[in-house]
Amino acid sequence: MENLDEIIFELENKLQQPDIRKSIEQLEDLISDDFIEFGSSGQIYAK
Numbered sequence: 001m002e003n004l005d006e007i008i009f010e011l012e013n014k015l016q017q018p019d020i021r022k023s024i025e026q027l028e029d030l031i032s033d034d035f036i037e038f039g040s041s042g043q044i045y046a047k
Contacts (some may be wrong), residue, residue, distance in 0.1 A: 009033070011030060014026075015027075015030060015031075016028060031047050033047055034047075035047040
């Protein structure tokens with residue numbers, strides 16, 4: 001069984017793959033419904 005660090009690393013890497021980023025279905029599976037990101041410009045991104 002993988003440890004938590006390896007699982008998180010694998011999931012983060014999936015988010016960087018162009019084919020995953022183009023798939024709404026795969027992004028729905030990878031990103032939490034309450035996801036919020038703060039961009040360097042101050043822009044706030046939600047799922």
